[in-house]
Amino acid sequence: MNIFKLCQTCSGTVLRRCIQTSSTRHVELTSVRYPDVKRGNYGSVRDSDLATFERLLPGRVLTDSLDGYNTDWLKTCRGASQVVLRPKSTEEVSAILKYCNEKKLAVVPQGGNTGLVGGSVSVFDEIVISTQLMNNIISLDEISGTLVCQAGCVLASLEDYLSNHKLTIPVDLGAKGSCHIGGNVATNAGGVRLLRYGSLHGNVLGLEAVLANGEVVDCLSTLRKDNTGYDLKQLFIGSEGTLGIITAVSLNCPQKPEAVSVAFLGISSILNIWSMRERIAEGLMHDGYCYKYDVSLPLQSFYGLVEAMRERMGTMVTRVIGYGHVGDGNLHLNLTSPEYSTEVMDKIEPFLYDWVANHKGSISAEHGLGFKKKNFIYHSKSKSAVRLMKDIKHTFDPNMILNPYKVLPDF
Amino acid sequence: MNIFKLCQTCSGTVLRRCIQTSSTRHVELTSVRYPDVKRGNYGSVRDSDLATFERLLPGRVLTDSLDGYNTDWLKTCRGASQVVLRPKSTEEVSAILKYCNEKKLAVVPQGGNTGLVGGSVSVFDEIVISTQLMNNIISLDEISGTLVCQAGCVLASLEDYLSNHKLTIPVDLGAKGSCHIGGNVATNAGGVRLLRYGSLHGNVLGLEAVLANGEVVDCLSTLRKDNTGYDLKQLFIGSEGTLGIITAVSLNCPQKPEAVSVAFLGISSILNIWSMRERIAEGLMHDGYCYKYDVSLPLQSFYGLVEAMRERMGTMVTRVIGYGHVGDGNLHLNLTSPEYSTEVMDKIEPFLYDWVANHKGSISAEHGLGFKKKNFIYHSKSKSAVRLMKDIKHTFDPNMILNPYKVLPDF
Numbered sequence: 073m074n075i076f077k078l079c080q081t082c083s084g085t086v087l088r089r090c091i092q093t094s095s096t097r098h099v100e101l102t103s104v105r106y107p108d109v110k111r112g113n114y115g116s117v118r119d120s121d122l123a124t125f126e127r128l129l130p131g132r133v134l135t136d137s138l139d140g141y142n143t144d145w146l147k148t149c150r151g152a153s154q155v156v157l158r159p160k161s162t163e164e165v166s167a168i169l170k171y172c173n174e175k176k177l178a179v180v181p182q183g184g185n186t187g188l189v190g191g192s193v194s195v196f197d198e199i200v201i202s203t204q205l206m207n208n209i210i211s212l213d214e215i216s217g218t219l220v221c222q223a224g225c226v227l228a229s230l231e232d233y234l235s236n237h238k239l240t241i242p243v244d245l246g247a248k249g250s251c252h253i254g255g256n257v258a259t260n261a262g263g264v265r266l267l268r269y270g271s272l273h274g275n276v277l278g279l280e281a282v283l284a285n286g287e288v289v290d291c292l293s294t295l296r297k298d299n300t301g302y303d304l305k306q307l308f309i310g311s312e313g314t315l316g317i318i319t320a321v322s323l324n325c326p327q328k329p330e331a332v333s334v335a336f337l338g339i340s341s342i343l344n345i346w347s348m349r350e351r352i353a354e355g356l357m358h359d360g361y362c363y364k365y366d367v368s369l370p371l372q373s374f375y376g377l378v379e380a381m382r383e384r385m386g387t388m389v390t391r392v393i394g395y396g397h398v399g400d401g402n403l404h405l406n407l408t409s410p411e412y413s414t415e416v417m418d419k420i421e422p423f424l425y426d427w428v429a430n431h432k433g434s435i436s437a438e439h440g441l442g443f444k445k446k447n448f449i450y451h452s453k454s455k456s457a458v459r460l461m462k463d464i465k466h467t468f469d470p471n472m473i474l475n476p477y478k479v480l481p482d483f
Numbered sequence: 484m485n486i487f488k489l490c491q492t493c494s495g496t497v498l499r500r501c502i503q504t505s506s507t508r509h510v511e512l513t514s515v516r517y518p519d520v521k522r523g524n525y526g527s528v529r530d531s532d533l534a535t536f537e538r539l540l541p542g543r544v545l546t547d548s549l550d551g552y553n554t555d556w557l558k559t560c561r562g563a564s565q566v567v568l569r570p571k572s573t574e575e576v577s578a579i580l581k582y583c584n585e586k587k588l589a590v591v592p593q594g595g596n597t598g599l600v601g602g603s604v605s606v607f608d609e610i611v612i613s614t615q616l617m618n619n620i621i622s623l624d625e626i627s628g629t630l631v632c633q634a635g636c637v638l639a640s641l642e643d644y645l646s647n648h649k650l651t652i653p654v655d656l657g658a659k660g661s662c663h664i665g666g667n668v669a670t671n672a673g674g675v676r677l678l679r680y681g682s683l684h685g686n687v688l689g690l691e692a693v694l695a696n697g698e699v700v701d702c703l704s705t706l707r708k709d710n711t712g713y714d715l716k717q718l719f720i721g722s723e724g725t726l727g728i729i730t731a732v733s734l735n736c737p738q739k740p741e742a743v744s745v746a747f748l749g750i751s752s753i754l755n756i757w758s759m760r761e762r763i764a765e766g767l768m769h770d771g772y773c774y775k776y777d778v779s780l781p782l783q784s785f786y787g788l789v790e791a792m793r794e795r796m797g798t799m800v801t802r803v804i805g806y807g808h809v810g811d812g813n814l815h816l817n818l819t820s821p822e823y824s825t826e827v828m829d830k831i832e833p834f835l836y837d838w839v840a841n842h843k844g845s846i847s848a849e850h851g852l853g854f855k856k857k858n859f860i861y862h863s864k865s866k867s868a869v870r871l872m873k874d875i876k877h878t879f880d881p882n883m884i885l886n887p888y889k890v891l892p893d894f
Contacts (some may be wrong), residue, residue, distance in 0.1 A: 271707070296813075299671050299848065300864055302872045304722050400708050401708065461713045467871075479713075
């Protein structure tokens with residue numbers, strides 16, 4: 073059975089084979105698939121820890137049926153978390169982290185778990201801190217278009233709420249039915265409104281985050297102009313939960329457009345439209361296996377990567393296809409072959425990343441680095457920049473308990 | 484003689500008494516006016532240092548006629564720098580800083596020196612590093628609207644250049660004829676286009692900065708989407724030269740509007756228009772002395788501060804007037820009295836800052852904290868946030884040579 077799903081980042085509809093309904097048990101454990109990654113020197117969860125968590129979050133400590141929390145949306149990563157904590161307030165997040173930091177227990181923050189780079193699930197047995205129950209809207213100022221809400225609000229719910237007040241939300245993506253705004257901010261989600269409203273770095277007016285030691289950093293301003301000290305909130309935007317856990321955000325929400333224009337193609341039936349729309353993705357899947365990449369490139373090089381890959385791969389692959397967002401330079405590159413092949417993969421990478429780096433592109437346009445791409449960071453960032461990032465990580469999270477094995481390359 | 488000048492941040496025309504043409508000699512030294520501020524444990528510039536600088540920057544080491552570099556635009560701060568360095572390249576900035584860091588010589592980066600909070604001049608004898616000669620445009624991509632240029636480009640020059648390519652620059656302010664884009668970015672300048680295009684946090688695509696130790700951090704990306712690691716450039720935006728010296732920036736430049744609408748008032752002559760426009764500022768000056776503040780407030784409290792100050796000050800002041808940018812919550816508050824009075828000042832501050840803090844406003848909407856407002860930071864930022872800022876400062880500039888006595892409160 074085939075199921076059509078919305079692409080998690082660009083709202084395009086893509087074909088996936090039953091992945092939402094299939095069992096997650098067969099997904100290989102990340103620790104098995106990536107044997108080179110070694111577990112850090114963290115504590116293991118004991119009964120006494122569970123008792124403390126239960127006291128802090130009565131009835132909201134899960135230890136059974138954790139498959140959904142342990143497996144990523146693409147079914148490419150599976151962690152072995154034994155406990156999921158579901159706080160309702162910033163104070164509860166603070167209490168959890170203070171405890172975990174003292175006991176050196178590693179944690180992974182999780183929103184809607186819709187990420188595509190393995191950033192939202194554990195690698196080993198990190199404790200999952202889920203924002204599922206932190207879904208309250210704190211305030212809305214209709215005149216200035218300022219929304220303040222908890223991190224666990226689902227993006228589509230926020231859009232519905234705002235719509236009733238003639239406002240809209242400046243970020244939109246395919247996963248909006250399940251992704252959380254805190255996760256969107258933590259991963260600096262891109263999506264289809266970026267060209268119109270700009271990135272979250274410009275649209276997040278403020279945020280509240282809890283540091284690894286439990287300290288609450290309140291930068292939940294609703295002001296458009298505030299030049300008092302360093303703009304700390306910016307560091308949390310896109311840090312993928314490695315510098316702190318975002319518990320609330322303040323967003324600049326533009327007026328809802330009075331009209332939306334839709335273009336119609338003059339073909340004979342609605343089925344034909346679907347057929348055309350799906351042909352690319354479906355065709356790719358029919359080829360067998362698909363190697364997928366999400367990169368940014370300066371416009372003059374936007375399609376060059378497709379041509380370069382065709383030349384390099386020759387008959388080793390069936391097809392090389394690129395499409396995406398010309399407006400913001402985000403290219404979706406797809407290569408197909410009858411089945412997965414290490415030989416093909418080795419021919420693609422790191423050549424592809426080198427090509428992107430040589431053309432001043434980014435190896436991850438929208439999805440972040442997470443677990444799967446962390447060691448490719450040098451293709452997009454300089455050594456001095458990465459060194460600074462590591463220094464910042466050490467400053468914010470000296471025990472390294474926050475989302476380990478993610479974003480930054482091995483220390 | 485009275486001179487009409489453009490306000491440095493909001494393009495409004497304000498009256499200033501000959502301040503551009505008057506001698507700067509009479510401006511009191513900052514070290515005298517603020518006797519509580521003690522010089523840090525820095526080295527002093529010796530002849531051997533000057534010889535090194537001359538070797539690094541042949542013919543571009545100034546030691547005479549430094550009044551213009553030592554005095555701020557408002558003529559409220561005067562430093563005692565004995566040397567001004569004028570590098571032309573990032574490599575030269577790097578060489579200077581590496582040397583200064585080793586010798587523990589403090590520096591103050593200076594662009595157009597148009598700041599209003601004493602951030603761009605020395606407090607004691609810090610070495611001025613001027614970006615005056617770093618004014619090259621590096622590249623322009625007309626299709627994607629991406630400009631890359633050195634930090635010392637004058638804002639108005641960039642606008643003229645872009646205008647020839649049917650593009651415009653997303654930031655505009657009264658000082659544009661002399662302020663540098665590097666300084667705009669370093670201070671996160673606001674201005675009159677913020678409501679239309681958003682802040683520099685959303686419009687700066689990349690930047691290059693030199694750290695205190697001379698290391699060059701190249702984040703000069705031109706991509707709109709790049710989610711690879713922490714967005715370090717954001718930290719430099721608004722850090723007022725305390726984390727690194729910005730040497731180049733990459734800007735997202737929107738299309739130049741095809742039409743600009745101008746509103747005309749139906750009055751009898753052009754002189755009347757000027758008269759109306761100038762009446763506020765002129766009236767304030769005629770009252771004697773004017774206490775000026777630049778704050779942000781949530782819209783529901785936008786004018787409340789004016790009323791609160793009127794009630795508090797009673798007959799102690801002649802007038803309390805507020806005007807500003809309703810669109811972005813930026814209020815310009817002015818109080819007048821026949822002459823400067825410590826008694827009046829003590830009645831205004833810290834009450835005013837407390838009021839702004841209690842109403843979730845910002846004590847500095849556009850101007851930054853610089854030297855003059857650094858100890859008021861806690862009125863707008865939490866203790867935990869300021870502690871993080873200090874940690875970041877220590878990480879980036881362990882010897883504290885970059886723009887000391889600015890932005891952060893006394894350590």
